[in-house]
Amino acid sequence: xxxxxxAIRELALVRTPTAAAxxxxxxxxxxxxxxxxGGGDDRAPTAPTGVTAQAGSATSxxxxxxxxxxxxxVAGYEVLRSGEKAADVPGDRHMVDVDGxxxxxxxxxxxxxxxxxxxxxxLSAEVSVTTPAAAPDDRTPPTRPEGxxxxxxxxxxxxxxxxxxxxxxxxxxYEIHQGGVRIHSVSGEETRSLVTGLRPGVRYAFSVVARxxxxxxxxxxxxxxLTTAAEPxxxxxxxxTGFRAALRTAGDGAHLDLSWVPPDTGGRITQYEIHLxxxxxxxxxxxxxxxxxxxxxxEHSLYLGRERDASHTVRLRARLPDGTWGAFTALRTVTxxxx
Numbered sequence: 001x002x003x004x005x006x007a008i009r010e011l012a013l014v015r016t017p018t019a020a021a022x023x024x025x026x027x028x029x030x031x032x033x034x035x036x037x038g039g040g041d042d043r044a045p046t047a048p049t050g051v052t053a054q055a056g057s058a059t060s061x062x063x064x065x066x067x068x069x070x071x072x073x074v075a076g077y078e079v080l081r082s083g084e085k086a087a088d089v090p091g092d093r094h095m096v097d098v099d100g101x102x103x104x105x106x107x108x109x110x111x112x113x114x115x116x117x118x119x120x121x122x123l124s125a126e127v128s129v130t131t132p133a134a135a136p137d138d139r140t141p142p143t144r145p146e147g148x149x150x151x152x153x154x155x156x157x158x159x160x161x162x163x164x165x166x167x168x169x170x171x172x173x174y175e176i177h178q179g180g181v182r183i184h185s186v187s188g189e190e191t192r193s194l195v196t197g198l199r200p201g202v203r204y205a206f207s208v209v210a211r212x213x214x215x216x217x218x219x220x221x222x223x224x225x226l227t228t229a230a231e232p233x234x235x236x237x238x239x240x241t242g243f244r245a246a247l248r249t250a251g252d253g254a255h256l257d258l259s260w261v262p263p264d265t266g267g268r269i270t271q272y273e274i275h276l277x278x279x280x281x282x283x284x285x286x287x288x289x290x291x292x293x294x295x296x297x298x299e300h301s302l303y304l305g306r307e308r309d310a311s312h313t314v315r316l317r318a319r320l321p322d323g324t325w326g327a328f329t330a331l332r333t334v335t336x337x338x339x
Contacts, residue, residue, distance in 0.1 A: 070119075074114070256312065275316065
């Protein structure tokens with residue numbers, strides 16, 4: 001064998017290479033992608049978006065975020081509390097429970113992504129949450145959640161509903177378990193969860209556990225089994241609701257006024273895609289405001305140009321926390337009349 005690879009192998013056999021040999025090895029390696037650690041990859045992943053933090057008990061917080069993108073793939077995430085690393089999470093997961101926290105304390109979290117070469121993304125936006133007060137004398141767990149129901153929402157999501165548990169001091173959170181492993185948490189005031197990041201055509205078993213501020217956990221609910229759709233696409237529970245559309249004319253032309261309620265995904269919706277007359281018209285980057293509150297209506301106005309007499313069809317969909325697109329809203333037809 002001859003050429004650069006043979007030369008590299010020959011030099012690599014030298015147990016203690018001279019400076020000259022090391023320089024030759026480096027020169028031969030540089031043109032070969034992947035020869036040096038990191039493979040020459042110096043591009044960092046994008047910063048995680050849509051970070052949320054929910055107190056699970058007096059000493060734990062559930063942190064969730066939308067996945068980053070990277071040219072070679074995200075290897076993992078680092079979750080930081082007040083600037084100090086609190087958890088390492090594999091690249092295929094977008095949530096973690098941070099335990100061992102102080103009760104009745106405000107905690108600030110950020111998240112950053114890491115690729116295989118060790119490049120770190122910028123930090124996400126900060127989110128703050130206050131853990132509830134501890135209840136040291138409380139040893140009574142909440143009652144078991146009853147009436148768990150579930151349905152697949154297309155190929156990659158599922159909606160779960162259950163009846164509220166009872167607790168003498170109140171339920172702090174509900175944990176969603178899949179196959180006996182905790183995968184998600186929602187507030188103790190919620191009795192519904194949209195679970196995303198599932199795989200098409202797979203049968204899943206989910207259960208729910210209630211947790212109080214003292215960390216007591218209820219027995220798990222009965223399991224509910226469901227199978228995701230084999231074909232790509234989102235179910236109706238992943239679509240924005242209450243979609244309204246109207247054309248408005250002004251001195252500068254026509255405007256399409258839209259409003260909707262974000263789907264309740266348990267995380268923040270950071271993008272919407274608007275389709276006009278059957279084609280993508282624009283993608284909205286939506287990281288603040290109404291998207292933080294799934295029950296609050298979002299409003300947006302899209303400028304259509306100088307045309308005044310027109311008829312259009314419009315619909316939109318949301319990007320879910322796992323990075324996939326949810327289902328479209330109903331299609332609306334709107335007509336404007338010139339002044």
